[in-house]
Amino acid sequence: MAKVYNLEGNVIQEVELPACFSMEYRPDLIKKAFEVIRSNRRQPYGTKKDAGHYVAWSFGPGRGMSRIPRLSSGKGAFAPGTVKGRQAHPPKSEKIWKKKINKKEMLLARLSALSATADEEIVRKRGHRFNVKVPVIVDNEFEKLKTTKGVLQAIEKLGLAEDIERAKNGKHVRAGKGKMRGRKYKIPKSLLIVVSDPENIKKSAGNLPGVDVVTPDEINVEYLAPGGHAGRLTLYTLNALHEIGDRYGSV
Structure with a gap:
């Protein structure tokens, strides 16, 4: 069972996690899938x-x-x-830069990376800083927040603000020629927000340092395991969690 929080950081209910969150951790498959995604975009x-x-x-x-x-x-x-x-x-x-991977391998890598977001040891090993039990599940009201100020207040009450600060302080000038080519800064990856309806939250949270906002349909290994390293700190809304359960629950 996992706790569901409201915007004030209080527990309002408990839900059972979908079966996909109990998949075996396979760092080898996650790394392979990540390299395939990156090479196919070259x-x-x-x-x-x-x-x-x-x-x-x-x-x-x-x-x-x-x-x-x-x-x-x-x-x-x-x-x-x-x-x-x-x-x-x-x-x-x-x-030819393109690489291939079996469909079932890619699916298994995605599910393995998804389950790693619910393992506190793996998430902390990745360098994230937080004061809450993972996975972080929040009420659907979170999706309706229209201002960055409101999102930051909710994140602070949920015990995730320290990780946003880590990404902000970790911004640095890139080594190499990339700084001449429109890629001057590197910013550490911070919170991944998975929502069912991204219309408002995409605008209010999308500009925070290191934060990505995605829907369950857009989830892939690159979002869940940046750099091929699983265990990204992830926040799920209740509706998004149900969608993930409907999509992968019986796998």
Whole structure:
């Protein structure tokens, strides 16, 4: 049995968790499913096929010098061994990044990641900070909150505010060239909110650092186990929990 809280953080009832929350923890499958999802979203990339051909060419035989492609000044270019030469084996745009996984493996990984959200030891091991028993189930009134202030007040009374603060303080400048490409900051993943009707809560909670708002239909391994590490701190509304039970309860 799991406790259901109202917006004031008080227990109002107890419900039985769907059978999917008692699935075996399979970190190997979760990692595999996560890598498949990420690799299938990658965009193929590669160098231009004739890059460098416009500025360097071989002078040919008869000049007493090697046939390496040269600039008009006679300086060697284009070849991988020369200054500013191209890569020897650059990325190819025709490379196939997509990976496959059995449907039943993907389903089992999703259910395993779902059950991990109800295991306090796994959730704490992931680094989350909270003062409430998991899984956190809240009354459906939570879905009707229209302001970020209201959401923060409810989260604080539920004992989850410390994790939001952890994500806020953990924001840092990314290492590498990604910071030049519109990905300047990295923010730790915090609370996952699973709701039945996201119309209001998506706007009021979606801008909190590290917080994601999804419906039971949108749940996947990437949301439940960011980075392939299961045990994300998750808040379920009562309606969302019933939907999860209807969808996966008999699996």
